[in-house]
Amino acid sequence: MAVVEAHHVSRRYGEHLAVDDVTVAxxxxxxxxxxxxxxxxxxTLIKMLLGLVRPTAGRITIFGEDPSAGNRRWRSQVGFLPExxxxxxxxxxxxxxDFYSRLKGQSAAANGDLLDRVGLGAAAANRRVSTYSKGxxxxxxxxxALLGNPRLLVLDEPTSGLDPSSRQNFYAILRDxxxxxxxxxxxxxxxxxxxxxxxxxxVMSQGRLMAFGSLDDLRGLSQLPVRIxxxxxxxxxxxxxxxxxxxxxxxxxxxxxxxxxxxKMDVLRRVASCDEVVDFNVQPxxxxxxxxxFMEAGR
Amino acid sequence: MTAVLTVAAGEIRSALRNRWVLSATxxxxxxxxxxxxLGSAPTGTVGVAPLDVTVVSLTSLTIFLVPxxxxxxxxDAIVGERERGTLLLLLSYxxxxxxxxxxxxxxxxxxxxxAVTLGYGSAGxxxxxxxxxxxxxxxxxxxxxIGSSIVLGAAFLALGYLVSVCAPQRATAIGxxxxxxxxxxxxxxxALLGILVADTSRSMPAELVQALLVLNPADAFRLFNLAGxxxxxxxxxxxxxxxxxxxxGAILISxxxxxxxxxxLGAAVIFGRREV
Numbered sequence: 001m002a003v004v005e006a007h008h009v010s011r012r013y014g015e016h017l018a019v020d021d022v023t024v025a026x027x028x029x030x031x032x033x034x035x036x037x038x039x040x041x042x043x044t045l046i047k048m049l050l051g052l053v054r055p056t057a058g059r060i061t062i063f064g065e066d067p068s069a070g071n072r073r074w075r076s077q078v079g080f081l082p083e084x085x086x087x088x089x090x091x092x093x094x095x096x097x098d099f100y101s102r103l104k105g106q107s108a109a110a111n112g113d114l115l116d117r118v119g120l121g122a123a124a125a126n127r128r129v130s131t132y133s134k135g136x137x138x139x140x141x142x143x144x145a146l147l148g149n150p151r152l153l154v155l156d157e158p159t160s161g162l163d164p165s166s167r168q169n170f171y172a173i174l175r176d177x178x179x180x181x182x183x184x185x186x187x188x189x190x191x192x193x194x195x196x197x198x199x200x201x202x203v204m205s206q207g208r209l210m211a212f213g214s215l216d217d218l219r220g221l222s223q224l225p226v227r228i229x230x231x232x233x234x235x236x237x238x239x240x241x242x243x244x245x246x247x248x249x250x251x252x253x254x255x256x257x258x259x260x261x262x263x264k265m266d267v268l269r270r271v272a273s274c275d276e277v278v279d280f281n282v283q284p285x286x287x288x289x290x291x292x293x294f295m296e297a298g299r
Numbered sequence: 300m301t302a303v304l305t306v307a308a309g310e311i312r313s314a315l316r317n318r319w320v321l322s323a324t325x326x327x328x329x330x331x332x333x334x335x336x337l338g339s340a341p342t343g344t345v346g347v348a349p350l351d352v353t354v355v356s357l358t359s360l361t362i363f364l365v366p367x368x369x370x371x372x373x374x375d376a377i378v379g380e381r382e383r384g385t386l387l388l389l390l391s392y393x394x395x396x397x398x399x400x401x402x403x404x405x406x407x408x409x410x411x412x413x414a415v416t417l418g419y420g421s422a423g424x425x426x427x428x429x430x431x432x433x434x435x436x437x438x439x440x441x442x443x444x445i446g447s448s449i450v451l452g453a454a455f456l457a458l459g460y461l462v463s464v465c466a467p468q469r470a471t472a473i474g475x476x477x478x479x480x481x482x483x484x485x486x487x488x489x490a491l492l493g494i495l496v497a498d499t500s501r502s503m504p505a506e507l508v509q510a511l512l513v514l515n516p517a518d519a520f521r522l523f524n525l526a527g528x529x530x531x532x533x534x535x536x537x538x539x540x541x542x543x544x545x546x547x548g549a550i551l552i553s554x555x556x557x558x559x560x561x562x563x564l565g566a567a568v569i570f571g572r573r574e575v
Contacts, residue, residue, distance in 0.1 A: 050391055052575050075393035082391075086384045088309070090316040102305040103392045144388070 009058030036204035079145035089130035134161035236276035306402025327418025373459025411452035
């Protein structure tokens with residue numbers, strides 16, 4: 001059963017339709033990335049899923065409940081990291097986390113370990129939040145979202161401000177949670193880092209959900225060509241390109257081909273059987289190019 | 300209840316940490332002490348109880364200062380968190396919107412209570428030590444002053460939350476809060492006085508004047524402390540009003556509590572309906 005789902009959900013702010021008829025469900029044990037440009041409706045959708053903003057049309061169910069109804073028990077099973085998270089500046093990181101754990105009805109005993117886990121050691125944890133860098137605030141934000149082993153973790157632009165090694169650490173924590181069966185939902189602009197981390201991708205543009213599925217699903221939908229790069233022995237490039245009969249550009253020993261996914265195996269067999277080919281590599285369409293394709297298709 | 304107390308404790312901790320409590324206490328203590336010492340000079344030989352005189356001067360001080368402190372604390376409570384981005388996170392936790400308001404109210408009331416009790420209490424102790432002659436009636440009047448100052452503070456805290464949940468920006472909130480302070484503390488009395496002076500034919504019934512005084516929380520507080528408590532009334536210059544305005548202490552305190560409860564309720568209801 002889906003942890004949280006939206007059914008034909010829209011949200012209008014005056015004339016502006018921030019989210020337009022979105023139907024989507026997020027499953028336990030999956031990490032889903034919502035990608036989209038600024039103002040695509042990612043944050044509004046997230047806020048609606050968490051009952052912080054009411055939809056103007058449609059219905060949302062979270063842990064089987066209506067999130068804007070009175071019952072708030074499900075909230076203790078949800079971890080949320082808002083975009084540009086901030087904290088009361090005069091408290092220390094440790095005090096801040098203790099405050100949030102009490103609000104969630106959790107013991108504060110494990111908070112030291114939790115801070116360690118996100119990379120805020122004891123020295124940093126005892127400093128005031130006002131002295132923190134953006135990356136440290138983000139890590140504290142992640143720590144509060146992880147309080148009480150949430151069954152649903154919602155992260156809005158989680159890796160902004162994190163350095164590459166903290167990012168690796170961050171995604172390692174997410175993988176553990178997903179392996180434990182939690183549903184993780186994160187939004188991002190940083191497409192290249194989501195590739196390989198999220199098992200499902202939701203592409204949003206101008207409030208609409210353009211596509212939802214695994215990276216392979218999206219590749220199938222988009223019909224974007226696969227790129228194949230070949231290196232051939234001296235002097236055989238032109239003849240090879242001619243015999244393959246697919247669009248190609250030649251640059252010295254290197255040939256760049258592109259073909260549709262359906263024709264890929266056929267082209268590869270022929271390439272592999274050529275004695276002149278010394279090396280090749282295959283690049284399926286990247287999330288970046290898929291994203292650009294869906295944006296274009298949305299217009 | 301745990302959630303409310305957690306929010307309250309967080310507010311108290313923040314106020315202690317950013318020296319809100321310290322500065323409010325120091326300001327109140329310094330002004331109370333100087334008023335007490337200055338005020339005692341002319342009474343030295345008349346034999347008037349010195350603590351009673353202090354109650355009279357502290358009442359006027361409270362009317363100006365305590366509402367200001369309360370509004371400064373509370374006007375920012377919701378709109379400030381919304382602007383800093385901490386509200387969204389707070390509301391994603393398992394607590395209701397009214398619990399946020401209730402927690403902040405309890406925390407801020409505690410802050411006002413600490414400042415008033417320590418500030419005025421220290422002044423009271425100095426008076427007692429310097430002049431002696433404190434009887435139980437003076438003690439009662441002084442305790443009533445501290446207690447009612449806290450209730451007055453609570454009323455203006457509640458008004459501040461009402462402003463804070465409605466205001467679109469912090470700048471709006473501070474503007475409206477200052478306007479409320481000006482109207483209730485300064486303009487209201489001046490306007491009432493102006494009307495009475497202009498009203499040469501005495502067409503305004505005394506009951507109306509009394510009702511208008513009781514309706515304003517600042518005046519209700521003044522009447523409670525100056526006219527409501529025996530001996531203090533006789534040399535506060537409020538004796539004439541107190542004979543006309545024979546509203547009992549219970550009514551005056553109820554008015555202050557009403558001024559606390561209604562805005563607080565309004566703030567909770569409006570906050571519950573508003574979006575983040």
